[in-house]
Amino acid sequence: MNQHHYRLWSPLAGGVELLLGADASTTVPMTRGADGWWTAEADPGDGRYAFRVDDGIAIPDPRSRRQPDGVHAPSALVDTSAFSWTDSGWRGVELEGAVVYELHVGTFSPEGTFDGIVEHLDHLRDLGVTVIELMPVAAFPGRHGWGYDGVAPYAVHEPYGGPEGLARLVDAAHAAGLAVWLDVVHNHLGPSGNYLSLAGPYFTDRRHTPWGQAVNLDGPLSDEVRAYLLDNVRMWLEDYHLDGLRLDAVHELHDDRAIHLLEEMAALADEISGRTGVPRMLVAESDRNDPATVTPRATGGAGGLGLHGQWADDVHHALHTALTGESQGYYGDFAADPDALVTVLGSSPFLHAGTYSSFRGRVHGRPVDPAVTPGWRYVAALQTHDQVGNRAAGDRIGHGIPPGRQAAGAALLLTSPWTPMLFMGEEWGASTPWQYFTDHEEEELATAIREGRRREFASHGWSQEVPDPQAESTVRASTLDWDEVRREPHATMLDWYRTLLRLRRELPALRGPLGEGEVRREPAGDGEVVTVRRGDVEVVVVLGDGRLERPAEGHLRASFGEVALGDGTLVVGPDSAAILQVRP
Structure with a gap:
């Protein structure tokens, strides 16, 4: 009989039981250790298992690698060491000189799976992309969603192809010469299927995010919470051979410790890179406009957080206002400053670098020293999932301006000193929108999301009808139409993007240092x-x-x-x- 070792961290529990089987019908008592970890040895049977804390409901494993029946069901054992890899010769892609391509697994291809992406790897390589950035694949409720309401940070979303599907994609991408990054969300969990708080003190009432309680990074019993997130980083980079992670909204990771969690993550990625010989990148989404995020770590505490890159949304905002003339919301500062475009194309990824932001009503940001943080550490885009999907109708920039103006914007971005990023379908001026969609089974939650988005867009003056996030038609409308690639005017736009990326490779001046222009x-x-x-x-x-x-x-x-x-x-x-x- 093969015994499996089960563990659950639940330091405040008075008792914990292991529940085995898809129906959770077999109960095994667990033993508490002095460190708050509960353990048990048992025959895994069909591989399904869950936990019960203090006679409560059955909950999935917080470190579950797979949720084959959804996020509300028992977890399933996965042996990631059994994946069949063929990338032993892969040497990786450095951030300097990279071209990133952001995509959503569920709408990139008609199949909506990892294998569906594999079918188009040649397109991405021939385009001139070097890095694929996957939007979150951690398990979330239902079949369809953006992934930012994930509730099982270690599990790979089953409808996309689960753990083995992700491994197949990464292996195939490496064979095609492409690196793969994954967008991960460590600052919050979604509202449906969040059982993590039933296991232990993973969250704190001392701080809050726009999505609810903040993660407990510096309060009592927070050492294991930090280990939980660091082990998650290790899992993606080692077990799935991923080349990097995009860290969602790191400004909502509230941490008062002397050594910030992000610095620990950067040190971990650097250790893995050094040990394996394959560069591993951590790229932050941060609202702080602070170059210290990507300033290298240093002994004695004099350095920065040491992340390898960060998104530069100010570049997008300046380009967007110049191309579209829009001035609502945070675009107002960029539309009002005639030098905004000159600044973000020539001297700084941040328009707000210790200057006043009317949108925030305060001074914002810090200046960038190119000698410390070169331009390639900042990832800039003409479009991202946020800037398209969070518009009322999910319209792309090309839907509101002539093709020539989008082409001009692409020329400015792809000849800039920043690391450029494209959003899926941008390269051919895709006609399909990319809208917000969810698949919650709780009607009350679904209704709240529908009404909340309508109120939000109405308050910003949007006149378009807001698509129903719960409707299957919203997902279908947002799925790329690959037949467009061979039709005009899309074929001409695709050729332009290919040309720009080829010139970026061929002409060193287009990758020149920040400020030299x-x-x-x-x-x-x-x-x-x-x-x-x-x-x-x-x-x-x-x-x-x-x-x-x-x-x-x-x-x-x-x-x-x-x-x-x-x-x-x-x-x-x-x-x-x-x-x-x-x-x-």
Whole structure:
């Protein structure tokens, strides 16, 4: 008889039972250790198991690797060491020089699975992408969802293909020369299926996040909570061979300890990188505009948190306002500052760097020293899941502006000093929206989500009808249509993105250091001209109905729209872009 060792950390419990079988019909008493860990040895049977704390309800394992019957059902044993890997020769992808592609597993392909992504790896490699960033795959309620309401941080969402499906995708991506990052959520759990609080003091009433209680990182009994999150990082990077993690909203990880949890995570990733010879990246989403997030760690406490990269939303906001003219909400600061685009394309990933933010009503951010944190540590995008999906109708930037203007925005982003990131389908100007969707079985929760989003968008002045998050049609509408890749105008846009990424590889000036370049923004008729000079490369775009005609020397390396270079004169028409190679 094969015995399995079961463990549960529940330091405040008076008694804990192990429940075996899919029907949880076999009960085994567990023994408490001095450290608050309860243990038991038992025949695993069908591999399903759960726990009962103090005669309460059956709860899944907080460290469950698989929830085959959903997040409310018993957990299932998984032996991750039994995965069949073929990537022993994989050497990884450094952040410097990377091109990131954010995608949602459930809507990237018609199959909505990890295997569905494998079918399109050649497309991503040929596009010029080097890193795939998966939105969260930790188990969440129902079949469909964004993943930010996950409740089983160690389990891989079963409808996507479960643990083995994720391993197959990572292995196939490595074979195709692509790294894989995963978006993980450590700052909160979703509202349905959150049994973690029944196991132990994982959360605290001392602090709160926009989604509820904060994680207990520095209160009583918090050592094991920190270990829980650090072990989660280790699992993804080691057991699933992932090349990096995107850490969701790290500003909501409230930690007053001298050594912040994020610094511990960075040290762990660095240790794994050094031991395996494969670089592992931790990239933060942070609302603080603080370069200390990616300032290297140092002995004696003089360094930063040591994460390897962070999202730079200010770059997106400045590009978005310049391309669309929108000025509501947090876009207001960027629309009001005529130098916003010049700043984020030339000198800083943060518009707010110790300056006043009218949206926040206070001074925000800290200046960036490029000698300490180079430009490639900041991940910038023209679109992200947040900026598309959190619009009332989930409309992409290309749905509200001409194709030439999106192409011009892409030229500005993909020739910038930041690490660029694309959102799935952006490269061909996908016609499909990407909307917010959930699959909660509790009607009261579903109703609250529907009404809450409608109220939120109404308060911001959105006039569009808000799609029903619970409707299957919302998911279908948000699923990419891969037939578009071969049709116009999508094929032309795809060729433009491929060209831009090829030039980024070929022309060192486009990956040059932060601050080494000149950016100008000038009115032109009913539009404006943005000119960026980096070394021997000049990027010229016209936004709107303006027109540029001026002397120019050099070679036209790429163009989109109405562009001509002849007899020493450059002509760029409305919503068009030109990239020239000129004398240094």
